[in-house]
């Protein structure tokens with residue numbers, strides 16, 4: 001049986017594997033240059049990496065945090081918000097603005113937050129990282145985002161009227177298949193994760209996680225990393241990639257700064273879902289449908 005068109009027309013996605021440093025103003029200027037490059041390359045949706053405006057690390061979150069509420073914040077409170085809105089409007093693209101450290105002034109809590117803007121430069125979604133990156137692999141890596149950050153508590157599904165729905169989540173969120181499953185069963189054609197895996201878990205799990213979420217859900221999955229910088233405190237894996245709904249890797253960046261593109265089509269979803277019709281074969285009489293349970297979704301902004 002043919003699948004209803006989740007993706008209304010082909011869309012070109014660009015992942016900007018950005019090299020950021022410690023100078024926020026420079027990071028924003030440089031991001032703008034590469035968002036323009038991506039748009040000139042034909043992209044309709046452009047994605048930036050996790051913490052694209054700052055170095056990634058618990059010590060840095062408070063220094064770089066911006067106030068995003070009330071919306072729209074002033075240019076002084078959130079230069080990144082205004083820079084992203086302008087980049088989207090200038091390039092007439094949907095811009096998934098990676099993530100930035102956020103300070104909620106009313107609660108004094110910090111979040112790792114992704115902002116998505118429409119081609120008119122209007123904020124259309126805010127995702128606060130739900131699953132904080134707390135791991136400890138002896139002799140390899142210890143990272144405890146929860147020492148500084150608070151978790152978000154919503155699944156973020158964004159309606160792009162010309163194309164269809166996508167889900168936006170951040171990095172470690174990809175390790176939780178339930179979030180992806182709910183988003184896919186709510187009709188998303190793509191799951192987009194700005195992320196920053198590292199040199200321990202990157203080679204083990206980055207591509208595997210992307211392919212796994214694509215395979216389980218028969219949707220497109222995009223992961224956008226910062227470029228690797230061996231002089232930084234955190235060494236990002238790079239390898240930004242897009243998987244198709246058959247879990248094939250369509251495109252994969254290397255380690256350095258790069259913009260990669262993929263054309264997403266509804267036929268890709270149909271190919272997977274008609275050939276391997278798991279959407280009609282699930283046995284909700286045997287196990288529950290997690291997408292029908294109580295979930296928290298982002299309120300419209």
Ligand SMILES: NC(=O)CCC(=O)C(=O)O
Pocket residue numbers: 050132133170171172173175195196197198201202205
């Ligand atoms: N920024 C992150 O959430 C990193 C996640 C990561 O590296 C992982 O292995 O998961």
